[in-house]
Amino acid sequence: MAFEFWGNMGVRAHARPQIMQQVQAFSATVLPQRTGLIGMRETQRVAESSQTVSGVAERYASSLFELAIENNAEAEVSAALDSFQALLDSSEDLRRLIKSPVFGAGDQLKAITAILERAGISGLAGNFIKVAASNRRLFAVPGMIRSFREIYARHRGEVSADVTSAYALTATQEQELKEALKGVTGKDVAINVAVDPTILGGLIVKLGSRQIDTSLRTKLSTLKLSLKEVG
Numbered sequence: 001m002a003f004e005f006w007g008n009m010g011v012r013a014h015a016r017p018q019i020m021q022q023v024q025a026f027s028a029t030v031l032p033q034r035t036g037l038i039g040m041r042e043t044q045r046v047a048e049s050s051q052t053v054s055g056v057a058e059r060y061a062s063s064l065f066e067l068a069i070e071n072n073a074e075a076e077v078s079a080a081l082d083s084f085q086a087l088l089d090s091s092e093d094l095r096r097l098i099k100s101p102v103f104g105a106g107d108q109l110k111a112i113t114a115i116l117e118r119a120g121i122s123g124l125a126g127n128f129i130k131v132a133a134s135n136r137r138l139f140a141v142p143g144m145i146r147s148f149r150e151i152y153a154r155h156r157g158e159v160s161a162d163v164t165s166a167y168a169l170t171a172t173q174e175q176e177l178k179e180a181l182k183g184v185t186g187k188d189v190a191i192n193v194a195v196d197p198t199i200l201g202g203l204i205v206k207l208g209s210r211q212i213d214t215s216l217r218t219k220l221s222t223l224k225l226s227l228k229e230v231g
Helices: 013-041 050-070 074-090 092-099 105-119 123-134 138-155 171-185 216-230
Strands: 159-165 189-195 203-207 210-213
Touching: 050 074, 050 123, 050 138, 074 092, 074 105, 074 123, 074 138, 074 189, 092 105, 092 138, 105 123, 123 138, 138 159, 138 189, 159 171, 171 189, 171 203
Parallel strands: 159 189
Antiparallel strands: 159 203, 203 210
């Protein structure tokens, strides 16, 4: 893969509403044209096993990290990927764009290019995401970002934890969580936060082989089982 390093990355806060409107407009334009395919193909997402997707994500992330090291741009690339992940967390339309097979590679690349330009995400990270779109690997970008964070954390001598939250965490909440996990591990912890509204509330934290599940969904499931046993 060939990338060109441009620099000057990061999402401007005032641009986010415009970016979200652009994503919504794209979805509104493309989806109605393919109504007959949506119901049939939406449930037939990319036929990759989770293991294969993980392998793809790790390979792409490793390549990106090597390029970031060569350009002394690890921090800049990490910040740009964080910005893109923030866009994904805040827009259901953008998540649909990268995951749904309804959109062709050309449609995805065109939309992603416009979104990256409006968000100010360029350089290695911007080109990386475009390459993923060209190769029909956009669906794996969240995993690539997670893998990049893990590689970067190891590079800095940190431990990495995957965190699932029902809503986006604030900077203060993330810092408090990092401090709590540091108290458990004795090391600095880099957290990879993913938003999943279906857990309803609470957090799911994966740290190595350990998992802490305080999600409301799990608590409700446990309560239902208890009620069935009582009944």
